[in-house]
Amino acid sequence: MTYCLAMSLEQGLVFASDSRTNAGVDHVSTFRKMRIWEKPDDRVLVVLSAGNLAITQYVAALVDQGAKSDDPKKNIYLAETMFDAARILGAYVREVHGHDAKHLKEHGAEFALSLIFGGQIKGEAPRLFMIYSAGNFIECGEDSPFLQIGETKxxxxxxxxxxxxxxxLMPATKCALLSLNSTIRSNLTVGLPIDLLVYHKDEFKVGVHHTIREDDPYFQKIGQLWGEGLRNLFQVLPDPPWGDEV
Amino acid sequence: MTYCLAMSLEQGLVFASDSRTNAGVDHVSTFRKMRIWEKPDDRVLVVLSAGNLAITQYVAALVDQGAKSDDPKKNIYLAETMFDAARILGAYVREVHGHDAKHLKEHGAEFALSLIFGGQIKGEAPRLFMIYSAGNFIECGEDSPFLQIGETKxxxxxxxxxxxxxxxLMPATKCALLSLNSTIRSNLTVGLPIDLLVYHKDEFKVGVHHTIREDDPYFQKIGQLWGEGLRNLFQVLPDPPWGDEV
Known part of the structure; x- marks a missing residue:
């Protein structure tokens, strides 16, 4: 499984993804789920992926291949808007579907993927999308400032x-890491390292970009403080008033 | 959807269940998911149910009907152990499966149910089980003192x-209610009222038994204090040290 999330905030974008991949508990590996396409002073595009690894890698390879093309419908570096770039990604998802879905079905496997796609292209504000297996997509709105894929609950x-x-952006980053901390603690199929990227609006370059491993002092510290704080908070809340009813 | 949980502790058992049932968002209703069979000084048996409401009601009706029988393989009041009682429940699940599964399948519906079954029969310690659609079951062990069904994450x-x-038991009850509070807050398909039951070991009668509605002052209070406490705790945790990297 996987857990990725992204936030679309007034000051910019925050992306975080785990890197646990499993096909049954006998096949647990580490694969990065964050991919970045950057052209300084022009655009920063980030994709987080969940689902069948063969599919998500295939889509990413098509994006890379398309990036050499002169066709603005294939090359995300030539897309004029984030909407156009999302359409390019959706079209690649459909291309892989055409190529693989039937064969997967013959083996009892679903064509399963979801992508979070965000970034900023010069001339627009930062934008954030969720792209589905069908190649269609939604954009993150004002009222719901975050998107999640994979093991989200x-x-x-x-x-x-x-x-x-x-x-x-820094408190938001802290929140993203706590959300990952809770998930990793409760679900074995989500694991470190975490890829973290913070994009500051109108910078048109990647801001913070970190790989957070087991020994990361900040991640360790907030995990420990959060756990202790939750247990303390739990202790100080009043017990139910029904204890003497028996 | 549904969310039910139960805990098996040294001092007894805690059960909590929501009462939201939905078949699509157009059909949201309130149905209790907790059923109690009690014989004072002899046994207290509690079932929490998740899944297809027609199935879980059918199983419960068979248990009630069986409770009039002289056959200790059909009557949970005559079962000598919780294990035997769990076998009776499993057999009823299989009876409903035989009756309904094929017809459900013709309509594209799964035979989906899961039950948490716990209580105490004189001569034994309290015990807690999870019963699956197949009528098989597991018992809650020392190392994992709680079971959840439905919208568990x-x-x-x-x-x-x-x-x-x-x-x-009272701190455990507080924890159960906070777990339900978080679920209700994040998922529309889980809702109030909550049925809550606390069983004190070796009492052989229901201890605390409450229906918690919107206006329950204790549930309101811990929900509010928990939310405020979490936000305060979040505020005091240090921000990531990477804010000045950009």
Missing amino acids: YGKPILDRVVTRDMD | YGKPILDRVVTRDMD
Whole structure:
């Protein structure tokens, strides 16, 4: 499984992804799920992927191949808007579907993928999309400032409680890491390292870009403080008043 | 959807279930998912159910019908152990499967159910089981003191962090309610009222038994304090040290 999330905030974008891939518990590996296409002073495009690894790698390879083309419908470096770039990605997803879906089905496997796609192209504000297996997509709106793919549920309560579009990028990054921390703790199929990318609006270059491993002091520290803080908070909440009813 | 959980602790058992049932968002209703069979001084048996409502109601009706029989393989009041009672429930699940599964399949529906079954029969310690669609079951062990069915993921991180077999029943009840609070907050298909039951070991009668509605002052209070506490805790955790890298 996988857990990736991204936030679309007033000050920019935050992306985070785990790197655990499994096909049954006997086949657990580490694969990066974050891919970046950057052209300084012009655009930063980021894709996070969940689903069948063969499919997501195929789509990424087509994007890379298309990046050498002169055709603005194939080359995400030539797309004029994020919407156009999302359409290019959707078209590649459909190309892989045409190529693989029937064969997967013969082997009882689903054509399963989902992508988070975000970034900024000069002339536009930063934008964030979710692209589905069918190659269609939605854009993240004002009222729901984050998108998640993969094993999304364990890490959603903290996002629901904390994330707002006007929050600063570093607190938002902290929140993303706590969401991943909760997920990794409760689900074996999501694991370190975490790829983290923070994009500051109108910079047109990657801002913070870190790979967070087991020994990362900040990730260790907030994980420990968060766990202790939750247990302390739990302790100080009043017990139910029904204890003496028996 | 549904969310039910139960804990098997040294001092007894805690059961909690929501009561939202939906078949698509156009058909959202309130149905209780907790059923109790009690014979004071002899046994308390509790079932929490998730899955197709027609199936879970059918199983419960068979249990009620069987409770009039003289056959200890059909009557959970005559079962000598919780294991025997779980076998009776499993047999009823299989009876409903034989009756309905083929017809459901013709309509594209799965035979989907899961039950949490717990309680105490005189002569034994309290025990807790999970019964599957196939009528087979597992028993909750020393190392994993809780079981969940339905929409389990949102509310699992708090359980993973807090629940231990030696905790008192009222703190455990508080934890169960916080787990439901997080789930209800993040998932529309899980909703109030909550049925709550606390069984004290060797009492052989239902201890606390409450229906918690919107206006329950304790549930409101811990929900509010938990939300505020989480946001405060989030604020005081240090921000990532990478903010000045850009």
